[in-house]
Amino acid sequence: MEKKELARAVKFTLFSASAGLIELGSFALLNELLRLPYWVSYDVALVLSVLWNFTLNRKFTFQSAANVPVAMVKVACYYAVFLPLSGWLEDVYTMTFGWNEYVATILNMLLNFVTEFLYQRFFVFGKSLDTAKKETPD
Numbered sequence: 001m002e003k004k005e006l007a008r009a010v011k012f013t014l015f016s017a018s019a020g021l022i023e024l025g026s027f028a029l030l031n032e033l034l035r036l037p038y039w040v041s042y043d044v045a046l047v048l049s050v051l052w053n054f055t056l057n058r059k060f061t062f063q064s065a066a067n068v069p070v071a072m073v074k075v076a077c078y079y080a081v082f083l084p085l086s087g088w089l090e091d092v093y094t095m096t097f098g099w100n101e102y103v104a105t106i107l108n109m110l111l112n113f114v115t116e117f118l119y120q121r122f123f124v125f126g127k128s129l130d131t132a133k134k135e136t137p138d
Helices: 003-033 038-061 068-096 101-124
Strands: none
Touching (some): 038 068, 068 101
8 A cells, every 4th residue: 555545544544533433422412311212313423423524534635626515415325325224234233133222333333434435535536636735824
């Protein structure tokens, strides 16, 4: 792996970890304090983390000048598949296997981490990597 791609993977990992904290924190708030249904807590937490992760990774990891609405639609397409799949997996983990809701959420977060990096790297931002102009100090 070339140095630039390794740096890209490290940045994506760090931003994803911060998004994971947002997801777990908002999930806990919605699930434990507000006592919302599990799927509502999970979906809202996921959307919050996606917005955070997309914004940071577009600017700093992939440094893309790609059309933001088009890139967001591509990410929305990913989540149109991932969200129902992860919801189904959450049911399997918690209802079929009886696993803890947080273990189930973390497993889905790991699956999301790997698949989303590949999807964004090669599909969403693949042709526009490193096209954003670097900001210069005044």
